[in-house]
Structures are given as structure tokens and as C-alpha cells.
Amino acid sequence: xxxxxxxNESPIxxxxxxxxxxxxxxxxxxxxxxKPEAFKSExxxxxxxxxxxxxxxxxxxxxxxxxxxIYYREDGEWSLRVFPNKFPAFSRESNIVRHYEEGPYFVMExxxxxxxxxxxDHNKTFGxxxxxxxxxxVDSFRSRYLDLMNKKSVNYIMLxxxxxxxxxxxxxxxxxxxxxxxxxxxxxxxxxKGAEDYYHSHKQCVFCDILDWEGKENKRIVFExxxxxxxxxxxxxxxxxxxxxxxxxxxxxxxxxxKQEYHLGEALKHAMQKLYIGLKDPAINFYLxxxxxxxxxxxxxxxxxxxxxxxxxxxxxxxxxxxxxxxxIPEDAAQFxxxxxxx
Amino acid sequence: xxxxxxxNESPIxxxxxxxxxxxxxxxxxxxxxxKPEAFKSExxxxxxxxxxxxxxxxxxxxxxxxxxxIYYREDGEWSLRVFPNKFPAFSRESNIVRHYEEGPYFVMExxxxxxxxxxxDHNKTFGxxxxxxxxxxVDSFRSRYLDLMNKKSVNYIMLxxxxxxxxxxxxxxxxxxxxxxxxxxxxxxxxxKGAEDYYHSHKQCVFCDILDWEGKENKRIVFExxxxxxxxxxxxxxxxxxxxxxxxxxxxxxxxxxKQEYHLGEALKHAMQKLYIGLKDPAINFYLxxxxxxxxxxxxxxxxxxxxxxxxxxxxxxxxxxxxxxxxIPEDAAQFxxxxxxx
Numbered sequence: 001x002x003x004x005x006x007x008n009e010s011p012i013x014x015x016x017x018x019x020x021x022x023x024x025x026x027x028x029x030x031x032x033x034x035k036p037e038a039f040k041s042e043x044x045x046x047x048x049x050x051x052x053x054x055x056x057x058x059x060x061x062x063x064x065x066x067x068x069x070i071y072y073r074e075d076g077e078w079s080l081r082v083f084p085n086k087f088p089a090f091s092r093e094s095n096i097v098r099h100y101e102e103g104p105y106f107v108m109e110x111x112x113x114x115x116x117x118x119x120x121d122h123n124k125t126f127g128x129x130x131x132x133x134x135x136x137x138v139d140s141f142r143s144r145y146l147d148l149m150n151k152k153s154v155n156y157i158m159l160x161x162x163x164x165x166x167x168x169x170x171x172x173x174x175x176x177x178x179x180x181x182x183x184x185x186x187x188x189x190x191x192x193k194g195a196e197d198y199y200h201s202h203k204q205c206v207f208c209d210i211l212d213w214e215g216k217e218n219k220r221i222v223f224e225x226x227x228x229x230x231x232x233x234x235x236x237x238x239x240x241x242x243x244x245x246x247x248x249x250x251x252x253x254x255x256x257x258x259k260q261e262y263h264l265g266e267a268l269k270h271a272m273q274k275l276y277i278g279l280k281d282p283a284i285n286f287y288l289x290x291x292x293x294x295x296x297x298x299x300x301x302x303x304x305x306x307x308x309x310x311x312x313x314x315x316x317x318x319x320x321x322x323x324x325x326x327x328x329i330p331e332d333a334a335q336f337x338x339x340x341x342x343x
Numbered sequence: 344x345x346x347x348x349x350x351n352e353s354p355i356x357x358x359x360x361x362x363x364x365x366x367x368x369x370x371x372x373x374x375x376x377x378k379p380e381a382f383k384s385e386x387x388x389x390x391x392x393x394x395x396x397x398x399x400x401x402x403x404x405x406x407x408x409x410x411x412x413i414y415y416r417e418d419g420e421w422s423l424r425v426f427p428n429k430f431p432a433f434s435r436e437s438n439i440v441r442h443y444e445e446g447p448y449f450v451m452e453x454x455x456x457x458x459x460x461x462x463x464d465h466n467k468t469f470g471x472x473x474x475x476x477x478x479x480x481v482d483s484f485r486s487r488y489l490d491l492m493n494k495k496s497v498n499y500i501m502l503x504x505x506x507x508x509x510x511x512x513x514x515x516x517x518x519x520x521x522x523x524x525x526x527x528x529x530x531x532x533x534x535x536k537g538a539e540d541y542y543h544s545h546k547q548c549v550f551c552d553i554l555d556w557e558g559k560e561n562k563r564i565v566f567e568x569x570x571x572x573x574x575x576x577x578x579x580x581x582x583x584x585x586x587x588x589x590x591x592x593x594x595x596x597x598x599x600x601x602k603q604e605y606h607l608g609e610a611l612k613h614a615m616q617k618l619y620i621g622l623k624d625p626a627i628n629f630y631l632x633x634x635x636x637x638x639x640x641x642x643x644x645x646x647x648x649x650x651x652x653x654x655x656x657x658x659x660x661x662x663x664x665x666x667x668x669x670x671x672i673p674e675d676a677a678q679f680x681x682x683x684x685x686x
Contacts, residue, residue: 013434014453024529091356103556105577110357186367213446
């Protein structure tokens with residue numbers, strides 16, 4: 001039962017909602033809540049670059065290193081390409097990860113792979129591409145994942161998308177980045193542990209329970225097809241946050257196959273298009289959360305994509321507590337985005 | 344021994360440094376590292392407001408509620424005041440915290456206290472105030488903390504400062520905010536657990552070990568006095584991050600007493616002034632991390648202040664992994680700030 005103000009009691013100013021995967025709390029500021037229609041999102045602030053000068057439109061002419069993967073159109077032109085980042089955050093192709101202690105501290109060489117995935121059209125965000133092109137993007141994720149997951153120094157593969165200056169993108173051309181690194185990220189570790197704990201107390205996957213409940217309630221579903229459900233999470237960390245969850249339990253993204261790839265392309269395309277239209281091209285991040293490829297078993301985890309529009313600036317409260325304050329109610333955000341006509 | 348490139352090996356592109364309190368990792372991007380002098384920090388982007396129209400210059404004229412604490416100057420004018428936030432994120436004065444379950448989810452009424460602490464001068468950031476005024480600020484923290492910690496619904500008290508639009512500040516007038524809430528923040532919980540685990544394996548407080556090592560190495564100290572050390576943490580999450588640590592082991596901020604208050608005022612003033620001068624008035628957050636006031640024992644924790652200049656935008660990599668990428672080496676940042684003449 002949701003919180004409502006009863007007679008003789010003070011009005012509800014806010015709710016503290018718990019993320020049942022991680023145990024984190026978010027504040028839904030009800031008294032300050034805005035109608036999604038009235039929400040003024042700041043634009044992505046993409047740095048405009050002339051396609052003629054864009055390093056991702058003509059990677060071979062601007063000194064990008066050799067491609068690791070290229071997809072072609074029927075006319076023989078490339079449609080998607082993957083290449084190593086010219087300015088990697090991690091060094092490449094080392095089988096040995098050097099560790100050192102420095103007094104009480106611990107440091108490790110930043111060994112790993114850092115690749116860029118680029119779609120062809122300089123001016124079309126993923127939400128503006130046809131489903132087939134987004135499906136090709138999904139296929140490139142899977143293909144690079146399978147290649148990198150067996151490298152010796154790689155224990156985790158992170159796939160991310162930054163769009164707009166406010167989301168940390170330095171290039172306006174639509175692209176994703178792939179990081180294959182020796183450590184499992186703390187954010188994912190928290191989810192792995194939460195899913196494990198939930199399984200032991202409920203004998204069920206926490207994400208499967210979420211999918212069951214969301215299907216029954218039908219209050220936070222933004223889009224669905226046979227394989228995926230797109231929801232505004234109950235404890236959204238930011239206004240208009242979305243999760244894309246595979247409906248069938250599956251800990252490992254890399255096992256995506258057959259029709260599922262097209263269905264993920266479709267879900268991602270519609271989610272991104274709805275945000276693009278509804279929030280007028282907001283700055284946006286999305287990223288994959290999947291089980292580590294460190295050889296251990298993660299049967300109780302459930303891979304998914306998280307889409308985070310950068311609709312607000314994290315202030316001291318969020319930085320200090322890790323508790324986010326959201327002024328759009330997730331149920332309202334879901335209904336608003338659901339109604340937006342995506343094609 | 345720090346990582347250095349040896350003959351016949353590929354150059355060090357980055358280091359993964361571990362936060363030994365939380366277990367988190369940060370990436371120090373050595374190959375992309377900048378000299379602190381060359382670091383281009385974006386300005387705080389404070390929204391300019393005419394002092395005549397500032398709601399914090401004349402709180403009584405702009406409908407702010409009753410003060411909870413006022414400090415006066417010798418001439419009878421106020422120097423610092425504390426009042427409830429007109430637009431609180433939490434509702435006030437309720438002894439009962441209502442809980443509900445909603446399907447698999449868990450929600451709690453946002454009960455708590457939300458107060459604003461305002462220093463007098465509209466145009467002077469904390470780094471520009473005399474030590475005495477910053478000490479008064481510290482005294483107001485302690486005073487409000489002691490008053491709120493025994494309220495029934497309060498299990499955690501969060502004290503924060505936001506300066507500049509990029510740090511989430513909506514008012515340019517220098518101020519702090521205090522939140523007294525029923526849940527312990529996830530960020531602090533991670534530190535509490537990390538400190539507890541470290542104690543059990545090392546029979547020593549992790550923060551005390553850090554202080555010992557930093558004192559010996561003398562590479563990351565920015566300022567110190569008899570009671571406090573200001574350091575650039577080894578695994579800094581952002582360029583120019585600073586921690587202010589009490590030198591003597593103490594889990595509870597509220598036990599600060601006597602000369603320590605002046606020493607904290609002095610350490611905070613110098614840290615803020617060095618950042619103000621060195622980074623040309625950057626956007627900034629600082630916040631208190633102290634033991635919860637939920638009646639349990641936290642003897643192995645060690646309270647401290649964390650100062651986080653908002654020198655970079657968190658991109659997808661940071662949002663996805665919780666691993667921050669820093670392009671200024673903490674040792675360089677410390678030497679740069681140490682040399683800045685603060686008075």
C-alpha cells in the first residue's frame with residue numbers, strides 16, 4: 001500500500017524507497033514532485049562538431065588504430081565499426097597484472113582493453129536509428145564480449161554509452177565504449193551480493209520477483225516485447241531512469257541468442273526514442289550490468305541494461321549519502337514515457 | 344613501491360588504486376595525467392543573486408521559518424543563523440516512522456529534519472572567512488548535532504555544503520544543510536563495515552593506519568595542526584579531493600571539544616581557501632562522515648570531513664562501475680595545494 005496522507009496527520013512530504021537489490025535508499029520528494037510534462041530537463045549540450053571533421057565519421061583518416069570489427073551495409077559502405085580507443089584508460093594486451101603494496105595501500109596496474117563502437121550516422125542518436133541498426137549494435141556488444149571475456153587479465157567487461165556533455169561525452173558522434181578490466185566494479189559487486197542474499201532468503205531471483213510484480217501491477221512498464229520489459233524502477237535514482245530486463249532468468253549477457261538480439265535492439269531503440277522525444281534530447285548514460293567473467297558462478301544474478309538520463313546534478317546530499325533525491329514520481333514518469341509514440 | 348615503467352615493458356597507462364576503507368577502486372590515468380597547474384577546473388557557476396534579494400541575507404523578510412540557533416557579533420548583528428528549510432526534503436517532528444510493503448518493495452515515510460546554516464557575508468565563501476567565523480560554523484554543527492541526535496526518528500545526521508551550480512547549490516549565499524533522518528546512508532554503511540573488517544584483520548583502525556603512513560611518507564599532506572591532518576586521499580575519487588581527519592582516534596564527531604573546534608575551523612578554512620585560490624573558485628561539496636546515532640557502538644570508525652571539488656563530470660564508466668577516473672595524480676595535487684599561501 002503506498003503512503004497516503006490520512007486525516008489528522010501531517011502531509012506526506014517524501015518517501016524513502018529501498019532498492020531491494022542493493023539495499024540502497026532513494027528519496028521520492030512527493031511534496032516537491034513535478035508532473036513529468038512540466039519537467040525541465042537540460043539539453044544534452046552535445047559539443048557540435050562538423051561531420052567533415054568528426055574523428056568517428058572518418059576514423060581511418062584521423063589516425064584511429066586498426067578496426068577490431070566492421071559491419072557493412074548492402075551498398076558496401078560500413079555501418080558500424082569497433083576500434084581501440086586512441087586515448088585508452090587502460091593499457092592493452094598484457095597477460096600479467098602487476099600488483100604492489102604501498103604502505104597500507106594497494107595498487108594494481110591498469111591493464112585491460114578499451115574499445116570504441118561507432119554507428120555510422122553522425123546526426124542520429126540511437127533512439128533515431130531503425131531497430132535493425134540498434135540490433136546490429138547489440139550484436140557488436142555480444143561479439144566483442146565473447147572475444148574479450150577469455151583474455152587472461154579480464155575479469156569484468158563494462159559496456160557504456162555517454163551522450164551529451166552533461167553525461168561526460170567528449171565526442172558528439174553516437175558511440176559506445178567497452179572496457180575489459182581485471183577488477184569487478186563495486187557497483188556490480190553490491191548487486192551480485194544483494195541478488196545472492198535475496199535468493200537465500202526468498203528462494204527466488206530478486207529481478208524475477210520484480211518482473212512478476214511489475215507485470216501484475218502494470219504501473220511502471222514503459223515498453224515490452226516477448227523477451228524484454230522496460231520499466232521505471234520503483235526506487236529510481238534519477239527522474240526518468242529506465243531498466244531493460246530480460247524476462248527469462250539469465251545471469252550472463254553473452255548468452256543472448258536468436259530473436260532475443262532483435263528484441264533487445266527493439267527495446268533499447270524504443271526506450272531511447274521515448275526519452276529523446278519526451279525530454280527533448282537529454283544527456284544520457286546507459287550501461288550493461290552482467291555477471292563477471294572471472295570463472296566463478298553467478299547463477300542468482302540477472303543481467304540487465306540501466307538507462308540513466310542525466311536530469312539533475314548530484315549535490316552534497318547525494319555525494320555524501322549515496323541517497324538520491326528524485327522529484328518525479330517513477331509511476332508518473334512511466335505513464336508519461338509509455339504514451340510517447342515511438343516507432 | 345609505486346608503479347613505474349621498467350625496461351622492455353609497455354608504459355604504465357594507468358593505476359587502479361584501492362580505497363582500503365570501502366574496497367572501492369579508482370583509476371589514476373597516468374598517461375593522460377595533467378599537471379595540477381594546468382588543470383582547467385570549471386568555475387562554480389554560482390547563480391548571481393543581488394544581496395538585496397537574497398533569501399539567506401534577510402531570512403526573516405522572505406518567509407523563512409523561525410530560527411533554531413543564532414550567533415551574534417559584538418555589535419549586536421547576527422553572524423550565523425540556523426533555520427528549518429522552507430522546502431524540506433523530509434517532514435518534521437514525527438516520532439513515528441510509517442513503513443509499508445508494496446509487493447516485493449519496501450517504502451518508509453520520509454520523516455526527519457532539514458535545516459539550513461547560513462554565515463552572514465553574502466560574498467565570502469568559507470575559504471575567505473577568518474578562522475574564527477569558520478570555527479563558529481563548526482560550533483553550530485556540534486550544537487545542532489547534539490540537539491537532533493536524541494530525537495526518536497533520527498538514526499543518522501548528515502551535514503553538507505554545496506557551493507556552485509555544478510555542485511547542486513540552488514542559492515549562491517554560502518550555507519550548509521543538515522539532514523537528520525531515520526536511515527543510515529549506504530555510503531557511510533560501506534565505510535562502517537570496511538572499518539570494522541579492517542579492525543578485525545589488522546587490530547587497528549584503518550583511518551589511524553592511514554594517518555600514520557601519511558605522516559611518515561609526507562607526500563599527500565596539504566595542511567596540519569595539532570588536532571587535524573588534511574590529505575589528498577591515496578585513492579582520490581576526483582582531482583583535488585581532500586579529507587580532514589582528526590589525528591586522535593574518535594568515532595563520534597559530536598565529542599569534538601575545546602581546542603579541537605578551533606583546530607577544525609582552521610583546517611577547514613585553509614583547505615577551502617587553497618581550493619578557492621588554486622582552482623579559481625571551483626564548485627565544491629563537503630560533508631561529514633560520522634558514526635550513526637542509532638544507539639549502536641561504532642568504536643572502530645573514525646569520523647572525518649570529505650571535501651570533493653566537482654572538477655569533472657561523471658560519465659557512463661563512473662555511473663556504471665562506481666570506479667572513478669582521475670587525471671590528476673593525488674601526490675601532485677597535494678604538493679600543488681600545500682604550496683598555496685593560505686592565511
